[in-house]
Amino acid sequence: MPVAVMAESAGGFRRLLQQCETQELEAPGGIATPLVYGQLLALYLLHNDMNNARYLWKRIPPAIKSANAELGAVWSVGQRIWQRDFPGIYTTISAHQWSETIQPIMEALRDATRKRAFGLVSQAYTSIVADDFAAFVGLPVEEAVKGVLEASFNRFTPSSETAPVPPIPNEQQLARLTDYVAFLEN
Secondary structure, three states: OOOOOOOOOHHHHHHHHHHHHHHHHHOHHHOOOHHHHHHHHHHHHHOOOHHHHHHHHHHOOHHHHHHOHHHHHHHHHHHHHHOOOHHHHHHHHHHOOOOOOOHHHHHHHHHHHHHHHHHHHHHHOOOOEHHHHHHHHOOOHHHHHHHHHHHOOOOOEOOOOOOOOOOOOOHHHHHHHHHHHHHHHO
C-alpha cells in the first residue's frame, strides 16, 4: 500500500519518511513499489541524508529503475547535490514534470537548497558578484539581490564589476611585520 499522504511541514515530511521506510521494510519479497522508492529517495535528499540516498539507490532493483523515469530524475537531482552543483540542482528540479506525490517534496527540496545556499554565501563571502550569487541560489539576479537586501547580511558588487582584491603585502611590509612578531616573542 503506497503512501499517498502529503506533508507540508518538516514534521510531516519526517513522518512520511518513517512511513516510507516502514513500507520498504514490510514490502512483500523485500521489494517496495516505485512510488515508495521515489518518495523515500526524495525525502532522503530533502533531509540532506546522502548516505541513505546512495544506499537506497543501490538496493533498488534495476528493473524498477529502468521502468520508472521519475525515479531516475530524482536520482539525477541527488547526483547534483552530491557534486555540490547548486545551479544544476535547480535546473534538474525544474526540468522534470513531477508526479503529485513527489512534487511537494521536490519543491521543499528546492526551497531547502536555496536556504542552505543563502546561509553558505552569508558565511563565506563579504562581497560577491550578483550574477554568481543568483546562479548559486537559483533565482534571477533582481530577486536574488532583493532577497539579500531584505536579509541584509552581505555587501554585493554590481554584476558588471568584479570584487576588489585586497593588496598583497610587499617585502618591506613583511619584514616590518616579522620584526614586530620577533620583538613580541622575546
